[in-house]
Amino acid sequence: xxxxxxxxxxxxxxxxxxxxxxxxxxxxxxxxxxxxxxxxxxxxxxxxxxxxxxxxxxxxxxxxxxxxxxxxxxxxxxxxxxxxxxxx
Amino acid sequence: xxxxxxxxxxxxxxxxxxxxxxxxxxxxxxxxxxxxxxxxxxxxxxxxxxxxxxxxxxxxxxxxxxxxxxxxxxxxxxxxxxxxxxxxxxxxxxxxxxxxxxxxxxxxxxxxxxxxxxxxxxxxxxxxxxxxxxxxxxxxxxxxxxxxxxxxxxxxxxxxxxxxxxxxxxxxxxxxxxxxxxxxxxxxxxxxxxxxxxxxxxxxxxxxxxxxxxxxxxxxxxxxxxxxxxxxxxxxxxxxxxxxxxxxxxxxxxxxxxxxxx
Numbered sequence: 338x339x340x341x342x343x344x345x346x347x348x349x350x351x352x353x354x355x356x357x358x359x360x361x362x363x364x365x366x367x368x369x370x371x372x373x374x375x376x377x378x379x380x381x382x383x384x385x386x387x388x389x390x391x392x393x394x395x396x397x398x399x400x401x402x403x404x405x406x407x408x409x410x411x412x413x414x415x416x417x418x419x420x421x422x423x424x425x
Numbered sequence: 426x427x428x429x430x431x432x433x434x435x436x437x438x439x440x441x442x443x444x445x446x447x448x449x450x451x452x453x454x455x456x457x458x459x460x461x462x463x464x465x466x467x468x469x470x471x472x473x474x475x476x477x478x479x480x481x482x483x484x485x486x487x488x489x490x491x492x493x494x495x496x497x498x499x500x501x502x503x504x505x506x507x508x509x510x511x512x513x514x515x516x517x518x519x520x521x522x523x524x525x526x527x528x529x530x531x532x533x534x535x536x537x538x539x540x541x542x543x544x545x546x547x548x549x550x551x552x553x554x555x556x557x558x559x560x561x562x563x564x565x566x567x568x569x570x571x572x573x574x575x576x577x578x579x580x581x582x583x584x585x586x587x588x589x590x591x592x593x594x595x596x597x598x599x600x601x602x603x604x605x606x607x608x609x610x611x612x613x614x615x616x617x618x619x620x621x622x623x624x625x626x627x628x629x630x631x632x633x634x635x636x637x638x639x640x641x642x643x644x645x646x647x648x649x650x651x652x653x654x655x656x657x658x659x660x661x662x663x664x665x666x667x668x669x670x671x672x673x674x675x676x677x678x679x680x681x682x683x684x685x686x687x
Binding site for chain 2: 350351352353355356358359360362363366367
């Protein structure tokens with residue numbers, strides 16, 4: 338039926354829109370259930386990377402989003418690096 | 426082995442009370458003894474869906490407060506001697522029955538009945554938590570809409586957090602005409618999102634409204650397709666292996682043509 342819609346140049350089926358919206362809203366719902374866990378995760382990631390690299394903590398961003406390629410959601414982190422720390 | 430099963434959904438109006446009435450009646454028809462427990466305190470409705478609203482003397486709050494014995498509050502169904510209803514209180518609030526009291530009530534009912542079916546209130550607050558506290562198993566009911574499935578997801582998480590793991594899903598009010606034209610999510614779409622075992626799929630059927638108007642659960646109407654779906658669900662609850670019904674039986678020439686193009 339969706340193929341037929343394509344022939345006539347109609348927009349995406351409303352069911353597909355519903356499913357996509359639902360998937361997106363559930364990703365944030367499921368994460369919101371664990372606010373504290375997410376804050377801890379963010380701090381731990383920040384700390385771990387800081388052991389090796391000098392990063393801009395204020396511009397550090399981490400979020401869980403739906404992947405376009407994978408079935409399951411992915412963690413997306415933006416970590417601006419200031420200077421690489423060389424260690425002996 | 427007796428079982429206490431809570432029927433819950435999060436969202437209101439998706440069919441918890443209708444499902445409770447139909448599953449209870451159907452299990453009783455199969456010969457099991459069944460107690461239906463309306464836990465929606467303050468918004469009593471299972472009695473009217475069952476057509477037993479004129480027989481209420483005592484309610485669930487009277488039982489937990491010790492104003493009467495359980496047997497005095499249980500209303501015997503007028504059609505089936507195996508089926509009893511413990512009505513909710515209409516004038517009290519959702520805090521009137523606490524989790525400990527609910528657990529005690531459920532274990533007392535388990536001594537006398539094969540199945541105790543609890544009709545849970547909508548929402549995720551105290552009323553929900555009280556209603557699920559005596560249950561051994563949970564059934565989550567939803568409809569193929571974004572809001573209802575979202576709430577079902579939330580409820581599944583809360584059930585698991587309260588030691589009611591592996592709840593089973595009923596997908597209610599599915600319309601195959603809308604599914605076939607791509608305007609309604611399918612069972613597969615919903616199970617992919619919720620990752621839950623399916624207990625049954627109930628077609629949207631006006632016979633449910635007609636039978637509810639009369640206070641007769643749809644399972645008593647042998648021609649009702651929704652009634653058939655609920656009879657199958659009850660058979661699965663009691664451990665029978667029943668295949669899922671073909672929801673596409675009303676396919677006409679136009680539907681076939683549409684399929685040929687897709």
